[in-house]
Amino acid sequence: MLRTMIVGSLPRPTWLVPSGEMYVQWKLDGMSLTEGQDDAVLLALTDQREAGLDIVTDGEQRRRHYIWGFVEGLDGIDFKQLAKISTRGGRYGNQLDAARVVGPLKRRNSIVRDDVRFLKQHTDKPIKVTLPGPMTTADTLADEYYRDRRTLAGELAKLLNEEAHELVEAGADIVQFDEPCFNIYLDEVEKWGIRALEDAVKGIKAKTAVHICYGYGVGIVLKWKTKNTDWSHYWRTLPLLRTSAVDMISVECAASGVDPAVLAEAKGKDLMVGVIDVGTEEVETPEKVAARIRAALRYVDPDRLYPCTDCGLIPRSRATARGKMKALAAGAAIVRAELNAQR
Ligand code: ZN
16 A cells, blocks of 8 residues: 655756756667666665665656657657647646647657666566657647647547557556646537547556646646646536546645545545645655555555655756755655554
């Protein structure tokens, strides 16, 4: 019970990307890039093992960006001539460079299967692999071909499903889809977002998960969060997910104003509960983490509760990321000991 893991990403070493930057070109290329990424994955594994986490990821060390890492492996997309689009419902007020969908989407071959094999070879712990969710991916592309968000998400779901099946064959124990847009387009989630997600997880012989958050712990998002007063989004999405085919749901609870009582709306599902704020360099004490876990335990059974980070740790310094992972494992250990003592 109370098995710990991170949402997915960890900061990347400075030999791969300039310090602190998220959306950049790699510093290396060719074989040097492969070796540099292999080394970064091994360090990410070491950090998670030393922290004492129960389920591990590759820290998304091979991905330039959580969406682009997948769509760069697809045909039908122009990555050279980008278009400026408003994403995430304009919530964060910025326009982003987006790759353009210019033809039918096709997956040339496996995109991250070899990455999963590498990870599996280097750890005995259960591994989690992350893919972008169909709705969020569709929201990040400039669609000049399908010209319909739902159709585009449906096409992406098929390709993500093919990929996910191959990742399970390669050893993935959990396949997680990242869908921050499930906290934004609530009507569309109900109309077709859940369906697209279910198409993406169809027939997968491993645990499937969906990560829903209020965005990365970066400046533009933090600015929105400090002004936001409406945290009711999960009250609509969790009841929809409760009857869906997805096994696990990741909910941001540490840095948002989300009331943990909403977790009861997903009764029967496994819940990854965010107890680590990824938007600050301040490392939580294990006691603080334990208090957040206890608050969630009022609504979730301990064998269904997976203490987790709110979102990816990529924007943090490496030292802070290590500290936060240690606090996560230590906080869970405190509560686990309390529960065992009560038995
Ligand atoms: Zn997130």
